Amino acid sequence: MITRAVVVPQPPLLVPRLSPGPEPELAALREACLAAVGRLGPRWTAVGAAGKDQVIGPDAAGSFLGYGVDERVSLSADGVARALPLPALIAGWLRERAGAEAVEVRLVDRATPPEDCARKGSELTGDLLILGDGSNRHGPRSPGSEDERAPAFDEAVAAALAKADTRALLKVDPGLADELGAGGRVPWQVLAGVPGEWRAELLYSAAPFGVAYHVAVWERG
Template sequence: MITRAVVVPHPPLLVPRLSPGPNPELAALREACVAAAGRLGPVWTAVGAHPEDQVIGPDAAGSFRGYGVDERVRLSANGVRRTLPLPALVAGWLREQAGAESVEVRLVAGSTAPADCARLGKQLTGDLLILGDGSNRHGPGAPGGEDVRAPAFDDAVAKALAKADTQALLELDPMLAEELGAGGRVPWQVLAGAGGDWRAELLYSAAPFGVGYHVAVWELRR
């Protein structure tokens, strides 16, 4: 059973070397992500979306070179360098910021149905790091172009995360999420399948760069 879970986005701009210079909105997002990750224990399981299912063990390491800077991260102290997808890179970077021991990364196909996401959530144990962005269609300058449905979609996600409303997360429409460029749908629904009586705290929710970002901490009530 999952005892603690943290929800964060995974934009490369979280890494200071990839986004130098002062930016209050970015600083607030980064601070919330690091603070949330610090609430987890020493060993994590991370869940993110990917074109295909994949498990990356804690013996891996990688670099953000593909995003402009050779910022190296490890999933544990003994990580061996290889090419890692973005969710794994951000998981490794957050592990280092939080001083955690290790993180195993479970990547789940972005086409996975809600029921299958929930089934995976029931199988997971320990401390969980959920990596996923909201819609990338907030406003005319958004990466995916503007879609007037984006604010309502991410508002619903924020409310569900703030209340630990697992049913609301499971009811997110996969087709709508895809149309809105919301890659977090699958990992959020994995979390929703974990079950339990949760105490939730929403640390951040905004779309400062045209993409919805949410940071939340869920802790199982004793």
């Protein structure tokens, strides 16, 4: 049975060597992410979105070289180097900082409907690491260009994560999420499919660089 789950974003800027320098908002985000994963046990199941369903075992390792710096990470102590997608790289980086033994990464097709996301969530085991960003359309400097719908969208997501409101998460519209560049929709809805009652705590929710980032911890009620 899953006893706890952590929701974090996946910007490469979480990694200090990939960040532009001292930045209070970035430091606060990083601190929240590390505090959240510190509550997980020694072995994790990570869930992220990708172009197709895929499972990456803990015997893998990779590098952020594609993002500008050869920062190497591993999903376990015995990881073998290969090309890894961003969710797996962030999962590995967080695992190492938390001192966890291993993380298996489950990537879910980003076009998966909410009901299928929920079904996948009902089949998971182990402590969960849910990886995904909110809308990338906050403000005039946002990567996806400003959209006036973005603030309300991410306020609703943050409220659902803060209350462990699985029904609200499952109601997130896939089309709207895509239009707003919210890559976390699928992983959040996988989490929403995990059965049981939860206590929730929202550790961080902001859009410091035009992209919304949410950090939350869910534990069994």
